[in-house]
Amino acid sequence: MTLxxxxxxxxxxxxxxxxxxxxxxxxxxxxxRRDLTDAATRSLAIxxxxxxxxxxxxxxxxxxxxxxxxxxASYSSRSLTGPYALAALWGGMEGSLLFWTLxxxxxxxxxxxxxxxxxxxxxxxxxxxxxxxxxxxxFLILLIAPANPFTKLLTVPADGRGLxxxxxxxxxxxxxxxxxxxxxxxxxxxxxxxxxxxxxxxDDTWFTSTRRWTLxxxxxxxxxxxxxxxxxxxxxxxxxxxxxxxxxNASFMPxxxxxxxxxxxVIQEKRRMFKVWNVCLIxxxxxxxxxGTFLTRSGILSSIHTFTEGPIGRWFLPFLALMLxxxxxxxxxxxxxxxSTNRFDSLLSRESAFLANNVLFLAAASTVLWGTLYPVVAExxxxxxxSVGPPFFDAVFIPLGLALMALAGIGPLIGWRSMSTKAFGRxxxxxxVAGVVTIVACVAIGVRSVGALLAFGICAFTVASIVxxxxxxxxxxRKREALSWGPALVRTLTRNxxxxxxxxxxxxxxxxxxxxxxxxxxxxxxxxxDEGQSMDIAGYQLVYRDLETSNTPEKQVFQTDIDxxxxxxxxxxxxxxxxxxxxxxQWQSEIAIRSTPIEDLYIVVTTIDPDGAASVxxxxxxxxxxxxxxxxxxxxxxxxxxxxRLPVAGMASTRTRVAEPVAATR
Amino acid sequence: xxxxxxxxxLVALVAAPALASPEDVANDVSQNIMSPFCKGVTLHxxxxxxxxxxxxxxxxxxxxxxxxxxxxxxxxxQYGARIDATPPTEGLGLVAWVLPAALLLLGIAAAGLLVKxxxxxxxxxxxxxxxxxRMRLEQELGTxxxxxx
Numbered sequence: 001m002t003l004x005x006x007x008x009x010x011x012x013x014x015x016x017x018x019x020x021x022x023x024x025x026x027x028x029x030x031x032x033r034r035d036l037t038d039a040a041t042r043s044l045a046i047x048x049x050x051x052x053x054x055x056x057x058x059x060x061x062x063x064x065x066x067x068x069x070x071x072x073a074s075y076s077s078r079s080l081t082g083p084y085a086l087a088a089l090w091g092g093m094e095g096s097l098l099f100w101t102l103x104x105x106x107x108x109x110x111x112x113x114x115x116x117x118x119x120x121x122x123x124x125x126x127x128x129x130x131x132x133x134x135x136x137x138x139f140l141i142l143l144i145a146p147a148n149p150f151t152k153l154l155t156v157p158a159d160g161r162g163l164x165x166x167x168x169x170x171x172x173x174x175x176x177x178x179x180x181x182x183x184x185x186x187x188x189x190x191x192x193x194x195x196x197x198x199x200x201x202x203d204d205t206w207f208t209s210t211r212r213w214t215l216x217x218x219x220x221x222x223x224x225x226x227x228x229x230x231x232x233x234x235x236x237x238x239x240x241x242x243x244x245x246x247x248x249n250a251s252f253m254p255x256x257x258x259x260x261x262x263x264x265x266v267i268q269e270k271r272r273m274f275k276v277w278n279v280c281l282i283x284x285x286x287x288x289x290x291x292g293t294f295l296t297r298s299g300i301l302s303s304i305h306t307f308t309e310g311p312i313g314r315w316f317l318p319f320l321a322l323m324l325x326x327x328x329x330x331x332x333x334x335x336x337x338x339x340s341t342n343r344f345d346s347l348l349s350r351e352s353a354f355l356a357n358n359v360l361f362l363a364a365a366s367t368v369l370w371g372t373l374y375p376v377v378a379e380x381x382x383x384x385x386x387s388v389g390p391p392f393f394d395a396v397f398i399p400l401g402l403a404l405m406a407l408a409g410i411g412p413l414i415g416w417r418s419m420s421t422k423a424f425g426r427x428x429x430x431x432x433v434a435g436v437v438t439i440v441a442c443v444a445i446g447v448r449s450v451g452a453l454l455a456f457g458i459c460a461f462t463v464a465s466i467v468x469x470x471x472x473x474x475x476x477x478r479k480r481e482a483l484s485w486g487p488a489l490v491r492t493l494t495r496n497x498x499x500x501x502x503x504x505x506x507x508x509x510x511x512x513x514x515x516x517x518x519x520x521x522x523x524x525x526x527x528x529x530d531e532g533q534s535m536d537i538a539g540y541q542l543v544y545r546d547l548e549t550s551n552t553p554e555k556q557v558f559q560t561d562i563d564x565x566x567x568x569x570x571x572x573x574x575x576x577x578x579x580x581x582x583x584x585x586q587w588q589s590e591i592a593i594r595s596t597p598i599e600d601l602y603i604v605v606t607t608i609d610p611d612g613a614a615s616v617x618x619x620x621x622x623x624x625x626x627x628x629x630x631x632x633x634x635x636x637x638x639x640x641x642x643x644x645r646l647p648v649a650g651m652a653s654t655r656t657r658v659a660e661p662v663a664a665t666r
Numbered sequence: 667x668x669x670x671x672x673x674x675x676l677v678a679l680v681a682a683p684a685l686a687s688p689e690d691v692a693n694d695v696s697q698n699i700m701s702p703f704c705k706g707v708t709l710h711x712x713x714x715x716x717x718x719x720x721x722x723x724x725x726x727x728x729x730x731x732x733x734x735x736x737x738x739x740x741x742x743x744q745y746g747a748r749i750d751a752t753p754p755t756e757g758l759g760l761v762a763w764v765l766p767a768a769l770l771l772l773g774i775a776a777a778g779l780l781v782k783x784x785x786x787x788x789x790x791x792x793x794x795x796x797x798x799x800r801m802r803l804e805q806e807l808g809t810x811x812x813x814x815x
Contacts, residue, residue, distance in 0.1 A: 236711070236713060237713050238707075238710060238711040238712075238713065240711060243706075243707055243708070243711050245706050245707065246706060343784040343785070344781050344784040344785045345785070346785060347781055347782075347785055352781055355777050355780075355781065356777065358777075359770075359773040359774055359776075359777045360770075362773060363766065363769055363770040363773050366766065366769050367766040367769070367770075370762070370765055370766060370769075371762070371766075374753065374762045378753070378758050378759075378762075381758065382757075382758050384747070384758060385746070385747070385748045386747060386748060386750070386753050386754070386758075386759060386762075387700045387748050387749070387750060387751055387752075387753075388751070388752070388753060388762065389698075389699075389700050389707075389708050389751030389752065390697065390708055390751060391697065391698050391751050391752045392751065392752045392753065392762070392763075395752070396763075396766045396767075400770070524689070524693050525689060526689075526718075526721070526722075526725075589713070606713075606715070606718050607715060607718070615718065617718075
């Protein structure tokens with residue numbers, strides 16, 4: 001018997017233990033019996049053990065090229081080796097669901113065990129265990145019934161179809177696991193929020209104890225989304241990184257609501273407000289994460305990278321309905337205990353800025369959701385077959401995005417509770433001048449796009465605001481501890497990692513927005529070139545010098561040599577390829593990019609004629625480099641936040657009093 | 667602050683768009699229509715050979731001096747209304763455009779009303795500070811004032 005043969009029995013056993021864990025945990029919570037909850041935790045751990053076994057079984061089948069399994073034959077081939085053989089685990093629908101379930105059960109066990117070790121109230125942990133076990137059971141049912149990754153073939157093929165060549169990219173090794181980590185990670189705060197509501201323990205413990213999970217999930221989703229953009233940019237060959245595709249939107253919507261949650265939860269922590277709102281936000285975030293999984297697997301929307309249209313879409317709808325109706329019902333049931341105990345002191349306060357932030361994030365998420373679903377709604381109501389593409393999303397989303405960016409600059413300038421308009425007018429002057437000077441300077445150097453001018457101006461405003469915060473914080477540490485600027489800056493960053501780490505994340509977002517604004521100046525040219533012929537684009541001259549052909553077991557490689565010069569000076573030689581993948585009988589372009597902070601020269605060969613003539617599509621994309629640099633800065637900011645000791649419930653006001661000397665004076 | 671806004675407005679007026687070449691017209695059109703050959707992406711972003719051919723046809727029309735609106739009308743005639751990457755601004759399509767703005771306005775109004783209501787209500791007063799807490803608070807505030815002076 002092979003290891004792979006253990007896969008399906010392991011999934012069935014996992015389902016039995018997950019259902020057992022759900023029943024035991026609920027019984028433990030209702031009857032206040034710790035022994036039952038202990039048994040539920042053990043049962044959940046055994047569930048995770050069986051899911052690990054199933055995942056190992058499928059991985060073994062992939063590595064052994066066991067094509068008697070339909071999944072292995074569909075997503076792997078003998079020529080697929082190394083990390084891409086492993087990536088086939090999440091390259092198809094069934095494997096990706098198994099990977100999702102693997103992460104879910106492992107995260108669930110770690111979260112529950114940690115919560116219990118840290119002394120979280122027994123009923124909260126018990127109900128959270130029950131919720132997590134029910135979610136795990138749902139995914140295990142999918143894996144056993146409609147999305148079985150261990151389906152056997154009657155006739156075993158000699159070789160598999162292999163992984164889609166587009167997915168054989170380094171970014172694809174990391175992008176899907178990070179997205180899944182983000183989606184699945186939100187199940188932990190969701191489960192503990194439900195646990196708190198069901199057990200009527202409505203203090204701040206549920207979100208303070210799951211904050212690290214939320215940040216971790218958000219960080220993974222953020223980097224996963226950027227890596228998805230990087231993959232699209234380097235693999236798809238259309239010179240862009242974001243196409244408002246339904247699958248991209250599916251990952252972006254929970255990111256937007258989770259970002260709103262990360263901001264609004266600060267209000268609950270500091271002012272004991274927005275309790276209902278925060279519970280609703282985490283419910284919406286997790287529902288959107290599951291909805292995204294449904295969208296990508298149901299086939300209800302047209303997308304270039306949905307999974308095969310399978311029967312599992314209809315399984316998701318009852319689960320989503322249960323989650324939403326159940327979740328909203330529980331919130332309404334416990335509404336009295338969620339009333340805020342504090343009130344706003346002033347319209348001009350940081351609380352108001354956070355509220356505005358939440359309104360904008362929710363409006364942005366609703367807009368993306370509406371645009372994504374609109375073709376389905378229009379067809380259902382009128383039979384009209386209409387499309388909603390990037391121009392719609394750009395038109396409705398960019399104003400919201402710029403407003404959010406501006407708010408990231410305004411927020412740090414406003415003090416908690418209240419601030420006089422006079423003081424606000426004084427403190428906003430510096431950033432405002434920075435913004436206006438930037439706009440004027442951009443016009444002076446020839447920028448004519450109003451949208452880009454606004455984006456650059458707002459980015460400068462926000463950077464000035466954030467830098468001002470660092471300077472003010474460092475100045476206090478310099479005086480108090482007689483430090484020079486460098487150590488004072490480090491002290492500022494490390495004394496309140498969450499606040500200043502958050503500012504670093506904002507700086508990363510600013511860089512990303514600068515990179516996105518650069519797309520307003522994109523230049524694109526297409527030409528059919530014989531060897532020796534050239535084309536011009538944005539000051540570059542591209543000369544098609546040579547075509548080299550070679551064969552590997554997987555593909556026929558057609559590599560072009562394109563000399564790039566500017567003002568008569570040789571800049572570089574790029575080697576875009578057009579390859580034929582034998583297993584998939586599919587042509588695929590390998591893009592060549594010369595990337596600098598100023599602009600990217602991006603060349604893709606779309607066809608190669610038998611006589612060697614090449615159709616060349618070239619792009620000059622200004623400032624794209626800053627998108628990836630911004631993501632790295634965001635990652636650093638997230639690292640700063642996650643490396644700190646996060647305050648526990650009730651401790652927040654004591655810690656922040658010392659660490660926020662500036663805000664306290666406003 | 668007023669000066670800043672006036673400056674930005676003037677700059678926006680000065681920033682007039684430049685004339686577009688046939689390639690730019692073709693790129694613009696291809697970014698505003700969905701690909702008839704790939705699911706869920708614009709013609710511009712579609713990697714198929716058929717899409718490349720249609721882009722070339724559009725560029726050819728632009729070289730003949732066709733306006734963007736004439737090219738769009740021809741494409742709608744050939745491929746139907748679904749080729750438009752944006753919903754129409756009439757009928758059911760109008761709902762697509764109006765709803766996001768309506769949702770935003772609703773959110774702003776709800777948040778505004780909420781804040782107004784909360785700001786108006788008197789602050790619930792907490793228990794008085796103990797002598798020890800008051801002394802600690804004054805010490806902390808004193809240190810802070812020294813730091814900031």
